[in-house]
Amino acid sequence: MTAKNTTALLQRLRAAMKNNQYVCEKLNAYIIPSGDAHHSEYIAPCDMRRAFISGFTGSAGTAIVTDNHAAMWTDGRYFLQADQQMDRNWTLMKMGMSKTPSQEDWLVKVLPEGARVGVDPFLLSIEEWKRLSSKLESSGHKLVAADQNLVDLVWDDRPEPPSNLLMVLSTKYTGCPWQDKVRQARDQMQEKGAAVLVVTALDEVAWLFNLRGSDIDFNPVFFSYAMIGKEYVKLFIDESKLDNTARVHLMLDADKNTEDYMKVEIFPYDDIIAQLKVACQEVGKEKIWLSDRGSAALGNVVPDNMRLTQQSPLCLNKAKKNDTEIKCMRRAHVKDAVALCEYFAWLEKEVPKGELNEVTAADRLEQFRREQEDFVSLSFDTISGVGSNGAIIHYRPCKETAKTLTTQELYLCDSGAQYRDGTTDVTRTVHFGTPSQHEKECFTRVLKGHIGLSSAVFPNGIKGHQLDTLARQHLWDVGLEYLHGTGHGVGAFLNVHEGPCGISARLSLTESTLEAGMIVTDEPGYYEDGAFGIRIENVVLVKPTETKFNFKNKGFLTFEPLTLAPIQSKLLEPSMLTEKEVSWLDDYHTTCREVVGKELELQGRTEALQWLLRNTQTLG
């Protein structure tokens, strides 16, 4: 990797910071966050401003440019990469190291008295804005909303914002007309005394209207906002993205007497601010509900006493899948399992030849998935890691450095797809030769944790952080651990990572209680630096379960695996498993064989079927 030369760029940016054409008063510093205006996890190329200005392309980082400094804050995953990609204009601020100053402390140190710090208010959340603003103010500085993004000004070949056509998702997939989702939201608004709900998260807009897009890789969403009032629904979007099917779906040109008619008004994407100002004029004593992840640009429009800043109700509504969505997710996972059986059967034949590498293997897996009905795209970049590469948790292989798959090393493959009927995310770790006793012990402990979580029974009302340890305890017993969460929410043909539920000791990732119909992953692992990585990941459904007792009528829940791909028994040390664990595994493999086997037969995939039968033998 060579560093990007940013000297000229920074010169132009600093000039823009002083140019009254773009800023009311000269700025002493300019902050360039990583995200887009919707707090998206994955962002479109046109939003990769921090990467453009610095050269550093990692997924997390914040740049601050002052008259004399340019500094980049990022976390441990990216220290090496950032160092390689940034030229000498930049100082790397290693987050998590005790001597690294926070952005605020650093600013206070380097700024002249009474300085003005600019930022695009669309790129900071309401909370971030508040915190930073009050910190700067207490030191005599001022945080300034710079309406014109200064990086865009100096980005000559900035990609156009995408303008792909939308896809309408029928009730066959969604189980709920968008009109009913609007009504549900209105009920929830009424409970909170809110007259208007502003929807800012892209997956919430997509879910609300039963529409899907392709503006961002892997996430079937589209740039937009929505505003739900008591009497209106406003959709802010580039109207050219709507074809006739979408217009009919949204009843844009329908007669008011049409059954289930509900008026939707289309506004240009950028009109959100103007319309929010109108809403502030109209609401009277009621509140305007903004998501706590909404941008400061929106937050600053609504006076404090008029604003309800809280998690959007759509976030939870979306997380609790209805029966149709669950049925569709099941179907997507069966197809995904077919592709996985094909893949692993094929790998078993090909790996010993020594010609497959991490990239060519992953490409073949994508090919198998593409053969499945309703395939749309991958749901994230495949993690395909051999041996030591498997120990790099967010590894993404590239052509130049891809390792060869062998019969000597473990192979970790974390992959998933978007189908019209659902989103998948699965990790399997396999060995094509003879694993060592140590690898088997570690694999078995990871599996014990996976089973411990998957088979847990727990009362309604608990949060995911209360289950995280069930997946870790067997590793802890011998002094092992993994440094990531155990599970995240999964969308239904939506983002592969979604809130508000999850399984993690980090409380921010498990905001909501676990409720029936939620779908999360169960993915403990173990990673030995420079040697190997192990992860066993299923997507699981939260569902009610019958228990012998029912304390205070709470009702109890458990998980059902939706992912149905064999777990390699060659990697097990059976003597370490309890009877209960053996019987879980046998039941799981029996289900895989029956359900996926039937589909393989239907699809006439004989070799994969033979592989499945061989790999789902019971232990017990």
Add this chain to the structure above:
Amino acid sequence: MTAKNTTALLQRLRAAMKNNQYVCEKLNAYIIPSGDAHHSEYIAPCDMRRAFISGFTGSAGTAIVTDNHAAMWTDGRYFLQADQQMDRNWTLMKMGMSKTPSQEDWLVKVLPEGARVGVDPFLLSIEEWKRLSSKLESSGHKLVAADQNLVDLVWDDRPEPPSNLLMVLSTKYTGCPWQDKVRQARDQMQEKGAAVLVVTALDEVAWLFNLRGSDIDFNPVFFSYAMIGKEYVKLFIDESKLDNTARVHLMLDADKNTEDYMKVEIFPYDDIIAQLKVACQEVGKEKIWLSDRGSAALGNVVPDNMRLTQQSPLCLNKAKKNDTEIKCMRRAHVKDAVALCEYFAWLEKEVPKGELNEVTAADRLEQFRREQEDFVSLSFDTISGVGSNGAIIHYRPCKETAKTLTTQELYLCDSGAQYRDGTTDVTRTVHFGTPSQHEKECFTRVLKGHIGLSSAVFPNGIKGHQLDTLARQHLWDVGLEYLHGTGHGVGAFLNVHEGPCGISARLSLTESTLEAGMIVTDEPGYYEDGAFGIRIENVVLVKPTETKFNFKNKGFLTFEPLTLAPIQSKLLEPSMLTEKEVSWLDDYHTTCREVVGKELELQGRTEALQWLLRNTQTLG
């Protein structure tokens, strides 16, 4: 129970609220919180203002009196009791019920425009003051610090604040001279840029100076504040509490050339405010460190930009017991076990006669404890509950209604003591006849949880909320649950409940990570309303453990039981225990027999020894 007639009292209080002799401007409402000026869990009789003004004696509740209303907020544990103890002047506000307004909302509803709400600022924490004050201000009202407590004004026979002599605890018990504790605190202050630390929690003052008192039942603390500066140590206390031993211990009259000399200045208890004002003048650019639990009376003295409001460093220093404290705690627990063996041996003989009730039994237990060396007092009111009374989690038997101990029902006994060398807290549940199969199943599941937590191995750096589920999972498996935390920190001859560590899904109770030397309880339970209660509680020490691996050199921890009292095997269903669980129990009982048996022998307590031997037979 009959209600207290509060008509005249309320009349006098309302008159005081309008009397310029006591308040600068007339008050429209007056808030009477439950606590004392030190955020103590247990309070002295002179601080029981809320109980005095209302008649309601429960441990939690806030009263608010306005010109026309008197309202009491309390939680579900106390609805019945509050209703019985309060007369018709009072409205009961049932917290946790959906229609109950918050105190702020209620105030805003009943107050006239621009009202003044008074409160004794010593009785609200800094955070509570901030929250309430900003809520009231946003509705046009004002929260006012009423320096003269108005309840005290109308409380004619208010008990005197206690003025008992202090006890000096030698290094034999504390393992650390108070001078070293001051030095440690000064280092921590320097790290945070604080020139002064204000110590407000009574157990922190007691711990800091290696002094103990008896101003509050069960908690060996004394009314005081401390202020640590770079060059001074100030102790705010009624000087008559210091006898000559205490004066020598504090080196009050010592020569400056004495070894380990450190100057301590004694000020009257009430001088804290004046001295804090002096400190504000002196500190310059550095901070004054106040605990987040410090009172608003102190908080309001220190300007915002000069104040560091954070957990006191003494809280964590105190929680991590040193080797001497651990040795002493072990010793206290052996003596406590001797008393318990005596008690249960005696109960086995006496219960069948049918003449013992919950109170007379508990009294005998106290007697057995008193016979042990260095006994000081109980550490809390003994919970002694037969059958259905065992299901009342905070049950305290009283003479009039005490149930008889029988061979038909379970008996739950949660008790503990203060010894000069340590604090104990232990719960055992026993049956003197033949338990039902259902009782055995429930008991066994509680025990499985107790063992699961007690034998857990976990990395450094995790918090107690990550272990809570280990104690619940076997109950959850069959749809059972208990509605309290699993464990709390325990002081070393200090408060039986102390922070900042604990084992609970509620995060506020597990603020700190678990570290070697911390001492907590492990006390899962199960309660069947109207039938029985089960709890198995040990005090356990967090200690390092050797593991086969040591991931990233984190170091791993586990628990060691300090409580050494047999667990009744009659209540077990052995077929439900795993091999690992059986071996934990056998090891535990072997330790009980060896360690406590030796002490029983030494003390010549033959019957209790025989009982111990019978009750520590191994299962395996």
